[in-house]
Amino acid sequence: MMILKMKKEDLSVFLETAKEWGELWGPTRKGERIAFEKVDGLSQMDLKATRTMIPPKKFLYPQRFTMFDFDDKGYVERTGHAPNRILFGVHPCDIHGIQIMDKLFLEEFKDPYYAERKEKTLLLGHSCIPDDKCMCTETYTEFIAEGFDLFFTDLKMFYLVWVGSSRGHDLVRLKPELFSRDIGKEDILSYNEYRKWKKSQIQAETDFTGMPDIFELGYDSLVWDELAEKCLACGQCTMVCPTCNCYNVVDEVELGTVDGTRDRFWDSCMFREYSLVAGGHNFRDKRVDRLKLWYTHKLQAYIGEFGEPSCVGCGRCVATCPVDINVVTVTEALREQEVGR
Amino acid sequence: MKKLRVILDEREVDGNPFQPDMWRIVRRYPLTNDVNFYQARAVDVDRTLLMDYLPGQFVMGSVSGDGEAPFCISSTPSRPGLLELCIRKMGTLTETVFSLKENQTIGIRGPYGNGFPIDKMEGKDILIIAGGMGAAPLRSLLLYALDNRDKFGKITYLHGARTPGEMLFREEFMQLKERDDLACLLSVDEDDTGAWTEKIGVVTKLFDEMEPIDAANTYAAVCGPPVMYKFVIQRLVGLNIPKHQILMTLERRMKCGIGKCGHCAIEYLYTCMDGPVFTYWDVLHMKELIGKGVSDNVIA
Numbered sequence: 209m210m211i212l213k214m215k216k217e218d219l220s221v222f223l224e225t226a227k228e229w230g231e232l233w234g235p236t237r238k239g240e241r242i243a244f245e246k247v248d249g250l251s252q253m254d255l256k257a258t259r260t261m262i263p264p265k266k267f268l269y270p271q272r273f274t275m276f277d278f279d280d281k282g283y284v285e286r287t288g289h290a291p292n293r294i295l296f297g298v299h300p301c302d303i304h305g306i307q308i309m310d311k312l313f314l315e316e317f318k319d320p321y322y323a324e325r326k327e328k329t330l331l332l333g334h335s336c337i338p339d340d341k342c343m344c345t346e347t348y349t350e351f352i353a354e355g356f357d358l359f360f361t362d363l364k365m366f367y368l369v370w371v372g373s374s375r376g377h378d379l380v381r382l383k384p385e386l387f388s389r390d391i392g393k394e395d396i397l398s399y400n401e402y403r404k405w406k407k408s409q410i411q412a413e414t415d416f417t418g419m420p421d422i423f424e425l426g427y428d429s430l431v432w433d434e435l436a437e438k439c440l441a442c443g444q445c446t447m448v449c450p451t452c453n454c455y456n457v458v459d460e461v462e463l464g465t466v467d468g469t470r471d472r473f474w475d476s477c478m479f480r481e482y483s484l485v486a487g488g489h490n491f492r493d494k495r496v497d498r499l500k501l502w503y504t505h506k507l508q509a510y511i512g513e514f515g516e517p518s519c520v521g522c523g524r525c526v527a528t529c530p531v532d533i534n535v536v537t538v539t540e541a542l543r544e545q546e547v548g549r
Numbered sequence: 550m551k552k553l554r555v556i557l558d559e560r561e562v563d564g565n566p567f568q569p570d571m572w573r574i575v576r577r578y579p580l581t582n583d584v585n586f587y588q589a590r591a592v593d594v595d596r597t598l599l600m601d602y603l604p605g606q607f608v609m610g611s612v613s614g615d616g617e618a619p620f621c622i623s624s625t626p627s628r629p630g631l632l633e634l635c636i637r638k639m640g641t642l643t644e645t646v647f648s649l650k651e652n653q654t655i656g657i658r659g660p661y662g663n664g665f666p667i668d669k670m671e672g673k674d675i676l677i678i679a680g681g682m683g684a685a686p687l688r689s690l691l692l693y694a695l696d697n698r699d700k701f702g703k704i705t706y707l708h709g710a711r712t713p714g715e716m717l718f719r720e721e722f723m724q725l726k727e728r729d730d731l732a733c734l735l736s737v738d739e740d741d742t743g744a745w746t747e748k749i750g751v752v753t754k755l756f757d758e759m760e761p762i763d764a765a766n767t768y769a770a771v772c773g774p775p776v777m778y779k780f781v782i783q784r785l786v787g788l789n790i791p792k793h794q795i796l797m798t799l800e801r802r803m804k805c806g807i808g809k810c811g812h813c814a815i816e817y818l819y820t821c822m823d824g825p826v827f828t829y830w831d832v833l834h835m836k837e838l839i840g841k842g843v844s845d846n847v848i849a
Contacts, residue, residue: 275567276568278613280613281571282569282654282656283568283656285565287565312808312809313809316807316808316822317566317807317809319566319567319809320567427836453809454811454812455804455805456804456810457616457804457805457810458616459613459616461613461614466613466614468614470616475804475810475811475812477811482802482812483801483812484802485800485802486618486639486640486642487637487640491801491802501814504816505816505817508816508817510817512816512817
């Protein structure tokens with residue numbers, strides 16, 4: 209791993225230079241909400257904001273896009289239109305989220321749409337300031353060692369810059385004079401301080417260890433019925449989750465022709481139609497079944513498959529759910545309340 | 550065949566796995582009043598030969614404008630060149646498929662899913678129990694076993710339908726009764742024709758007609774309407790067939806077939822990748838697979 213040092217005031221110049229590679233996107237503030245937007249430079253970004261409403265998955269896997277154009281002769285793939293993008297200010301939890309998405313979309317049966325956007329996106333991570341909704345220490349995602357091109361850790365007076373890929377190194381080489389290899393003992397101490405400080409900022413008291421067993425034991429718990437009674441099935445939790453990958457596919461036909469597009473868009477397992485098959489049978493007709501699916505998938509099934517939860521502790525479901533159903537409250541309810549039926 | 554497999558793998562790596570290939574319907578006729586039989590050949594002839602699949606696998610079939618859905622394969626890989634599908638008129642996509650005539654095309658991609666564990670089943674006795682549309686995927690397994698007759702032990706095929714008119718491949722299975730290297734037992738719940746010469750009653754009644762089986766050496770494969778599973782499984786367990794040798798093929802909503810869209814997830818498994826063929830043991834420890842008293846969630 210290559211770690212370099214950079215002066216705080218040089219970041220702006222560096223990003224200006226990096227724009228040579230492609231569009232620059234970063235976290236911006238719109239009133240209360242934080243969103244990744246296309247920006248001209250550092251001054252338009254808010255690097256102190258804790259989390260964007262929608263995670264950066266939207267760049268690799270847009271909310272809606274066209275997979276194929278079709279006519280009476282067949283289907284023509286629509287790729288090759290993704291722009292080169294530099295995504296600046298991505299936090300460790302979100303980079304962990306992208307690594308989970310990579311597993312789903314790039315390993316077996318590589319998804320060419322995701323692959324293309326991933327290829328054309330440079331991920332420039334940035335250290336974050338946790339708030340009361342963050343729980344990354346519980347998911348071991350508070351730091352990140354790989355999966356980015358560059359990662360900037362803000363140590364007040366300077367940045368430590370992790371170079372995570374050959375392409376990240378290419379960016380460094382655009383302005384090598386901004387970076388130094390001269391990292392002294394003081395710098396190491398202040399990085400250590402930063403790590404301690406970050407861990408100390410996490411206030412959420414939740415514990416995901418043993419969740420596969422807790423879920424199994426509590427599968428028929430009334431806790432689920434109580435939660436389902438409150439749940440609005442609005443699907444916001446799935447839209448804001450950095451590791452939710454479910455999608456639906458529909459064909460759109462131009463009126464009076466046989467020409468059209470096959471479009472793919474985010475779906476949610478909270479929606480009633482999610483498990484509905486032709487003929488009218490619905491495998492998850494009840495809200496409680498759909499709610500169980502989401503939580504058992506994140507905190508039980510994924511652990512069974514990959515040995516870690518697919519929750520990255522970003523706190524978006526905590527911040528978003530209008531009726532306070534989220535990984536923290538569900539975990540706590542199953543742990544603390546009577547689980548037997 | 551190995552070389553073809555390599556080409557297919559390369560295609561999976563380099564190509565777009567969502568790209569449907571155009572297949573021409575070369576033959577189409579009704580099996581019952583709402584189920585049609587389709588034989589198709591890829592427009593690109595090389596592609597037809599690349600269609601190397603296992604009994605129990607499925608394809609994603611599509612008609613532009615109406616989208617895609619999973620369809621089980623009814624033909625056997627031991628008779629290459631043609632793909633056979635049984636399609637029931639169930640929704641908008643299948644309604645459009647019903648309007649397609651011979652020589653028109655349909656989009657196909659696949660094959661997907663695990664299929665039946667043929668490697669493990671070879672050398673064993675095979676007991677197949679089909680109910681209604683369940684005959685569609687099981688026909689693939691039956692024909693495969695018959696085409697490789699010397700690789701399997703005793704073959705028993707039980708098939709129940711509501712009426713003679715609703716029995717898929719009725720004539721084909723009646724003909725199989727003439728063979729002496731398998732037991733083919735057919736039944737209908739009720740005979741509305743008055744001309745039915747076989748058993749009348751639910752499919753589990755056929756178990757009484759069957760010769761004794763060597764349970765430890767038998768693989769059972771079941772597919773049928775939800776209500777059938779409970780009773781058939783009871784019989785199979787009662788016969789002492791090991792739970793991991795009782796196979797069933799399930800249905801779920803699918804939008805991709807390759808483990809991406811999420812719809813067919815059951816705990817940590819995807820029906821499209823880890824299924825659609827599961828064992829009774831899977832069903833017992835995966836609550837959502839069939840769960841709730843071997844009821845709701847099974848393929849019809």
